[in-house]
Amino acid sequence: MKIVEALNLTKSYEMGGETVNAIQSVDFVINSGAFVSFVGPSGSGKSTLLNMIGCLDKPTKGSLKVDGVDISTLNRQQAAKFRGETIGFIFQDFNLIPVLTVAENIEYPLLMVQNWPTNERQQRVKTLMEAVGIGDQANKFPHQLSGGQKQRVAVARALASKAKLILADEPTANLDHDTAFRIIDLMKAMRDEFNTTFIFSTHDTKIMDSAESLFTLEDGKLSQQIQGGQAK
Amino acid sequence: MKILRIASRNLLRYQRRTLLTTLLITLGVVAMLLFVSTSGSFKAMMVGQITDSMMGHLQIHKKGYVSSIDSLPLTLNMKPKMVEKAEAQLAKMPQVEAWSPRIKLGAMFSNFSETTSIRLNGVIPEKEVATCPELAQRIIGDKPVNLIERGKLLIPELIAKGLKVKVGDPVVLVATNRDGSVNGINFIVSGVLEGLSGPGGRDGYIHIDDARDLLRIDDNEISEIAIRLKSAELEKPAQKALQAGIGQMLNLQDKPAFEIHSWDKLSPFANIAKMIDLMTLFIKIMLVAIVLISVMNVMIMAVYERVREIGTLAAMGTQPRTILSLFLTEGLLLGVVGAILGVVISLLIIFGLQQAEISFAFGRQTGLVLHPVLTLGDALFASGTVIVAAVLASLQPAWKASKLNPVEALRQV
Numbered sequence: 001m002k003i004v005e006a007l008n009l010t011k012s013y014e015m016g017g018e019t020v021n022a023i024q025s026v027d028f029v030i031n032s033g034a035f036v037s038f039v040g041p042s043g044s045g046k047s048t049l050l051n052m053i054g055c056l057d058k059p060t061k062g063s064l065k066v067d068g069v070d071i072s073t074l075n076r077q078q079a080a081k082f083r084g085e086t087i088g089f090i091f092q093d094f095n096l097i098p099v100l101t102v103a104e105n106i107e108y109p110l111l112m113v114q115n116w117p118t119n120e121r122q123q124r125v126k127t128l129m130e131a132v133g134i135g136d137q138a139n140k141f142p143h144q145l146s147g148g149q150k151q152r153v154a155v156a157r158a159l160a161s162k163a164k165l166i167l168a169d170e171p172t173a174n175l176d177h178d179t180a181f182r183i184i185d186l187m188k189a190m191r192d193e194f195n196t197t198f199i200f201s202t203h204d205t206k207i208m209d210s211a212e213s214l215f216t217l218e219d220g221k222l223s224q225q226i227q228g229g230q231a232k
Numbered sequence: 233m234k235i236l237r238i239a240s241r242n243l244l245r246y247q248r249r250t251l252l253t254t255l256l257i258t259l260g261v262v263a264m265l266l267f268v269s270t271s272g273s274f275k276a277m278m279v280g281q282i283t284d285s286m287m288g289h290l291q292i293h294k295k296g297y298v299s300s301i302d303s304l305p306l307t308l309n310m311k312p313k314m315v316e317k318a319e320a321q322l323a324k325m326p327q328v329e330a331w332s333p334r335i336k337l338g339a340m341f342s343n344f345s346e347t348t349s350i351r352l353n354g355v356i357p358e359k360e361v362a363t364c365p366e367l368a369q370r371i372i373g374d375k376p377v378n379l380i381e382r383g384k385l386l387i388p389e390l391i392a393k394g395l396k397v398k399v400g401d402p403v404v405l406v407a408t409n410r411d412g413s414v415n416g417i418n419f420i421v422s423g424v425l426e427g428l429s430g431p432g433g434r435d436g437y438i439h440i441d442d443a444r445d446l447l448r449i450d451d452n453e454i455s456e457i458a459i460r461l462k463s464a465e466l467e468k469p470a471q472k473a474l475q476a477g478i479g480q481m482l483n484l485q486d487k488p489a490f491e492i493h494s495w496d497k498l499s500p501f502a503n504i505a506k507m508i509d510l511m512t513l514f515i516k517i518m519l520v521a522i523v524l525i526s527v528m529n530v531m532i533m534a535v536y537e538r539v540r541e542i543g544t545l546a547a548m549g550t551q552p553r554t555i556l557s558l559f560l561t562e563g564l565l566l567g568v569v570g571a572i573l574g575v576v577i578s579l580l581i582i583f584g585l586q587q588a589e590i591s592f593a594f595g596r597q598t599g600l601v602l603h604p605v606l607t608l609g610d611a612l613f614a615s616g617t618v619i620v621a622a623v624l625a626s627l628q629p630a631w632k633a634s635k636l637n638p639v640e641a642l643r644q645v
Contacts, residue, residue: 056547056638077551084549091642095544099241111234113549157548 003165003197004030004053008062011048011220022048024220025062030199030213032164035191037211038201044217046201047169053199054087054167055079067164084113088158090168090187090200094150096142102153103129103138109161128156131193132186148179152186159190168200172207184210235554239561242534253530254570257622260522261574261614262581267515268614269582269604271508277600278501279464285366286428287495288332288458289467290474292318295483295491297455298498304336304351304455306410312452314489319457321477327466328459330362335443336455339407341387341436343395350391351435352405354443355380363460367437371423373399379437384422386437392424399423405438407446417446467494519614520621523570527563527625534562535629542633543641552634559633563626564619571615575606582606 011023022045030036038046051057052064055071056079064071067086074082088109089095096105106125110116116124129135132152142150151171158166168187172180184200184207191198202208216224243250283289297308310318315333322331335354340347353360357379360367368375372389380386385405387397397403399421406416419438427434444450461470474492483489496502535542545555582604590602 051639054547056642080546080549080551082549083547087549089544089547091544093540095540095642097238097541097544099238099245109548112545112554113551161549 001032002029002065003032003034003067004028004199005065006062007064009049009052009059009064010061011045011052011057012060022220023052023059026220026222028215028222028225030197032197033191033195034197034199035188035210035212036197036199036215037208037213038199038215038217039203039205039208040201040217041203045220046203046217048220049217050167050169050199050201053165054089055083084109084161086164088161088163088166088196090151090154090158090166090171092170092173094142094147094154094174096150096153096157098142101139101141102134102145105142105153106156106160109157114161124160125156128159131159131190132156146179147175148182151175151179151183155183155186155190159194159196162194163196165197165199168198170202171200172202172204177206180204180207181210235557235561236565239558239565242538242558243562243565246530246534249530249533250566253526253566254573256526257523257566257570257618258573258577260519261571261618262578264515264519264614265574265578265606265610266581266604268512268610269578269606270585270602271512272607272610273602273604275505275508277603279495279505281366281428282499282501283460283464283495285364285370287498288363289461289464289495290459290471291493291495291498292457292459292474292478293455293491293493295488298491298493304338306337306447306455309335309453309455310457310490315452315454315457317481318478318490321474322457322459325470325473327461327470327473329462330359331457331459332356332359332363333440333454334360334456334458335440335447335449335453336435337407337443337447339405339446341391341395342404342406343397343401344404346395348391348395350387350405352443353435353437354440354446355437356440357381360437360458363458365460367425370426370428372426373424376422380422380439382439382442383419384439385419386423386425387421388425388434388436389427390434391436392421397421405446409448411448413448415446415448417442516617520617523567523618523621524625527566527622528628530566531559531563531626531629535559535633538633539636539641539644542636543638543644546636546638547642556630556634559630560623560626563622563630567619567622570622571618574618575611575615578611579606 006026006028009023009026012019012021038049040046048057052059052071053066055066055074058072069082071079097108100108103125106128107121110121110124129138132155134149134152134156137145137149145153172183175183187198188210190196208214214226215222294308294310294314297305300308322328332355337352337354339350339352341350361379368379371386385403391397401421402418403421404416404418406414408414461467471492471494478490479488479492481489496505542555585602585604592600592602
């Protein structure tokens with residue numbers, strides 16, 4: 001089943017009076033449950049592409065369907081609702097809410113976006129904290145955690161609302177080598193446990209080897225697609 | 233958790249800034265409430281003295297009397313028929329507690345060695361006491377059983393001091409009658425009245441029958457009727473009712489026969505009261521300005537510093553209206569905490585002022601004791617104003633936060 005389908009996808013914007021073609025006529029399909037990486041050097045368009053898949057930005061041309069919905073048709077409120085229900089985000093800088101504890105950060109989308117009942121919410125938070133290995137950190141605030149722990153919280157938060165698709169923009173860029181691998185392994189384990197599609201961007205060649213499908217971007221164009229199996 | 237918890241934690245995150253803003257709001261509330269309570273106390277005290285010991289709440293005169301009141305014209309007295317009609321209406325009015333008919337006159341006052349002019353009120357003692365219950369309190373020293381008896385005179389402090397007259401001294405009053413003849417009668421000083429600011433504040437009092445004898449008036453004509461109402465709030469409806477009744481009666485020239493005035497139209501203190509109200513308004517405007525500027529400043533800073541965080545919330549699917557509510561709640565909390573602290577501190581200071589019994593002088597009146605009172609209405613008004621202003625001040629920054637583009641917000645370093 002297709003979770004992401006891009007057809008002739010193009011994104012351009014104005015910068016300093018000039019038109020920058022960030023993504024140029026890209027076609028690709030990502031199936032549900034996949035563990036996919038977009039790779040490429042800085043400025044290749046990885047973040048722009050992830051922003052569009054995450055309904056944070058709209059294409060200039062072409063079509064992009066996420067979970068069967070053409071994201072170009074969504075207005076601001078609809079896009080927010082769609083993101084809250086369908087997509088989870090993991091950021092390079094973790095982006096945890098500093099005034100909330102670990103448990104509250106994971107609980108946030110369930111409470112403020114989806115309004116789950118208290119019991120189910122607490123159960124879900126507990127399950128996720130155990131799953132990502134931070135069960136004993138529930139009452140700590142983000143500034144009391146290491147980088148790896150913060151990213152585990154971010155993974156749990158992204159999974160909290162049972163998102164079908166999780167987007168991670170350079171999730172390991174601020175982590176040391178070992179922690180980076182542990183986070184990738186965690187993401188893969190979560191994919192297996194919750195059958196969630198993971199799409200992440202990276203420019204770390206060792207990390208990209210962990211992806212099952214690999215899309216290489218250069219100057220806004222897809223130069224290589226390795227679908228299925230272990231990408232090498 | 234919900235919005236309130238997140239908002240309060242965000243405020244605590246910038247403790248110094250939140251503390252300073254809250255203190256500023258608190259200071260504004262305290263300044264306003266202290267001004268309102270002390271000026272209100274002063275105003276209420278002065279108005280109370282004027283209405284309860286001198287003027288009553290309303291006064292009825294023959295048309296044209298008030299414009300010539302300085303010369304106390306006997307020719308503009310109300311004739312007995314007019315008095316009957318006025319008293320008939322007053323007797324039917326439920327708002328009226330009492331009224332006092334008065335003959336006002338100017339006379340020469342002599343202690344047999346020195347002479348001065350004096351303004352006098354000829355009154356029916358029981359009616360005057362019922363209309364101006366505080367008048368007796370103005371008598372310095374021992375209070376007589378009856379306010380004024382036949383052949384006795386209450387004189388103002390100014391004349392008592394100037395002519396060195398004391399209680400029990402014989403004096404003579406000489407007045408010019410309406411026909412131009414002069415009449416003099418001996419009186420005994422039965423009391424000295426403390427001076428009050430405003431017209432009538434330095435008048436003497438005699439019995440109304442003595443006034444008639446002195447002026448050789450045979451009938452029941454009078455200069456004015458002072459009216460006491462059951463409460464000061466009834467002033468406007470009572471005046472309206474009188475205006476609709478005797479106010480519509482015409483004289484032989486087809487002009488209104490009566491004029492009805494409230495105390496504030498007859499006393500210059502009403503202008504001071506208006507100035508106090510105006511200053512109170514300015515203080516309230518300053519309070520709103522303080523809250524608007526301080527809260528807007530702190531909220532603009534909050535949005536500016538949390539752009540990336542706002543982008544994260546938006547990316548997670550938080551609706552723009554929730555982000556708006558989050559920042560509005562922060563402003564609301566600043567207002568609520570500032571208002572509560574302000575009211576509590578004001579109550580403490582006002583309690584201290586009441587205990588200290590601060591006295592002051594106003595005009596010739598000395599030893600006036602300030603009794604500041606914080607009314608629930610004033611506290612609610614100040615709190616409500618502060619809270620509404622705080623929310624309004626947060627509106628623009630909150631709106632801006634809710635409209636941030638998530639992609640650009642997340643890109644912010």
